[in-house]
Amino acid sequence: MSDEKALGLDEAYSVKTPEDNRRLYAKWAATYESSFVDAKQYRYPKAISEVFNEHVPTDADELARVIDIGCGTGLTGMYLSHLRPHLFIDGLDISPEMLAEARRKQRTDDSLVYTNLSECDLTQSVVNTFESYDALICSGTFTHGHLGPDALKNVLSLVRPAGWIVIGVNNEHFEGKNFQGELDSLADAKRITAPEILRIDVYEKGSPHFGDQARVILAQII
Ligand SMILES: C[S@@+](CC[C@H](N)C(=O)[O-])C[C@H]1O[C@@H](n2cnc3c(N)ncnc32)[C@H](O)[C@@H]1O
Structure with missing residues (x-):
């Protein structure tokens, strides 16, 4: 792949291993938003935040982190910080270069979006060094060559009992x-409530990828 060529979905969907992902996103981090998010009108982060805002209760005492x-x-x-300004938000990702971009993101009051950002391979069991979270959100990472269904159980331990998960999954991958x-196994094992599965558009009308959808898994930890 030439460095001059804009990276995009073909490259993203052809990765296979966590190491492939590290390599891809090391190259893509600086231009991910200009060459992909803006150019292809990728609306997934906005759409998943709207689902979260509509379905996860707003009580600040019960939902803070x-x-x-x-x-x-x-x-x-x-x-999410635009919709729910009181939330403390931490982030995990395998790519230090993507995390470096996230570290600069600001809220509408110019404070930083994320309190803690940590490097983590989510294909492995996750050790949380912080207090467990009230909710988990995810867009674009459960997709071809990234995270499969096995990774769901790795991340459930991040969230406290009765806390929420709002996880987008590429439709074909789902x-x-x-x-x-x-999901049925996790619900049968009483790890999560029976999930509600919603659908969202991943790209705006007018994007060459318009029509691609994601499922959104909405459930509570038991
Ligand atoms: C398509 S991007 C989505 C990023 C962001 N959520 C969004 O919607 O713009 C996929 C992200 O998954 C991360 N990723 C891929 N494999 C991973 C893994 N095994 N563990 C943690 N993060 C991973 C990549 O580094 C990349 O930042």
Whole structure:
């Protein structure tokens, strides 16, 4: 792949391993927003934040701390902070270069979006060094060659009992990798409530990718 060529979905969907992901996003971090998010009218971080805002209760005493997994350059945290300014938001990602971009993201009052940003491979079990979270949000990371259904159980321990998960999954990936089967097992094992599955558009009308959708898994930890 030439460095001059804009990176995009073809490259993102052709990765296979965590090491491939580290390499891809090391090259892509600086131009991810200009060459992909803006150029292709990628609305996933905004859409998932809107789902969170509509479905996760607003009581500040009960919902104060959120973890954004596969946070990338920090767009999901940024949109969520616009909708819910009182939230403390931490982020996890495998790519130090993407985390460096997220570190600069600001809220509408110019304070930083994220309190803590940590490097973490979510294909492995996750050790949380902080207090457990009230909710978890994720856009764009459960997709081809990134995270499969196995990674769901790795991240549940980040969230306290009765806390919420709002996780977007690429539509074809959801079907092809049998996410529903994994969700049924987690619900049967009483790890999560029976999930509600919603659908969102990943790209705005006018994007060459308009029509691509994601499922959104909405559930509570038991
Ligand atoms: C398409 S980007 C999505 C970023 C952001 N959530 C958004 O919607 O703009 C996918 C992100 O997943 C991260 N990622 C890929 N594999 C990962 C893994 N094994 N563990 C943690 N993060 C991973 C990448 O570094 C990248 O930042």
